[in-house]
Amino acid sequence: MHHHFMILPFIVLFICQEVIANTEIINFVAAEESNVDFSSTTVDSWPLLNYKNNQGHWNVDPALLDTPLQQVCESKTGIDPANPFSCSHELWVALDLDDENWMSYSKFTLRLSWPASSPADLLLEIHSPQAILTRLYKLPHQSTIDDASITTPHLSRTGSPTTRLKYARIRVVDTGIRAPTPDVPASATQAIPFILVLEQLYLGVLPASLLSTVCFLIPVLSCAALATPWILSYLDHFIQQARQELRDFSTAQEKKEH
Incomplete structure (x- = not known):
């Protein structure tokens, strides 16, 4: 690092x-x-x-x-x-x-x-x-x-x-x-x-010198757009897990106070 x-x-x-x-x-x-x-x-x-x-x-x-x-x-x-x-x-x-x-x-x-x-x-x-x-x-x-x-x-x-x-x-x-x-x-x-x-x-509208850059970005952005739902679905599992852990922690704290 x-x-x-x-x-x-x-x-x-x-x-x-x-x-x-x-x-x-x-x-x-x-x-x-x-x-x-x-x-x-x-x-x-x-x-x-x-x-x-x-x-x-x-x-x-x-x-x-x-x-x-x-x-x-x-x-x-x-x-x-x-x-x-x-x-x-x-x-x-x-x-x-x-x-x-x-x-x-x-x-x-x-x-x-x-x-x-x-x-x-x-x-x-x-x-x-x-x-x-x-x-x-x-x-x-x-x-x-x-x-x-x-x-x-x-x-x-x-x-x-x-x-x-x-x-x-x-x-x-x-x-x-x-x-x-x-x-x-x-x-x-x-x-x-x-x-x-x-x-x-x-x-x-597009200068000739930028054509290669645009041609490179189009497939990259297209792949990113296609991959976004899969990435969000993958991360959703961890988000739900984190939320559950927070709920469990809050429940445990309430029990201790009582």
């Missing part, structure tokens, strides 16, 4: 290590929309998540403390017309949902996770190609977009005028002061590491 109590703290510590992270999740519908060719813009160089590569790890510098999260990278000043998406406090990622292995799924989930030890807030948003095109047109000195028009799909199925391609925008803002270390002072701003995971939703 003492041996088990020695092991228990290590098990608890291991479990805690698995959950010390913040998570932001957004579910969205992969609707067909008119495609836009961004091959002559910086949009074409954004990192891509797809069926074969559905997760990635990045580091982004947070905006200054007390900056409203919705206002991060929204200032009209200091934007380079040649690279309008050059803000260092955000990351844009293309989400290619047009792979044939994903075509039977209409709903997806994008999960954003970062260490709980990193004092930062992250905002996750999903945009369509048309929304990106509109944003490009609204930027200062960006009255035209070379070759950015509704045309043959880019990063999607060849020959189709529509696409299920989406874009994720992640913005980061600092929310506190880290504990100082010998190499990095407490006041220094450090890049925030985070992981993005793109998955299909089974039945519109």
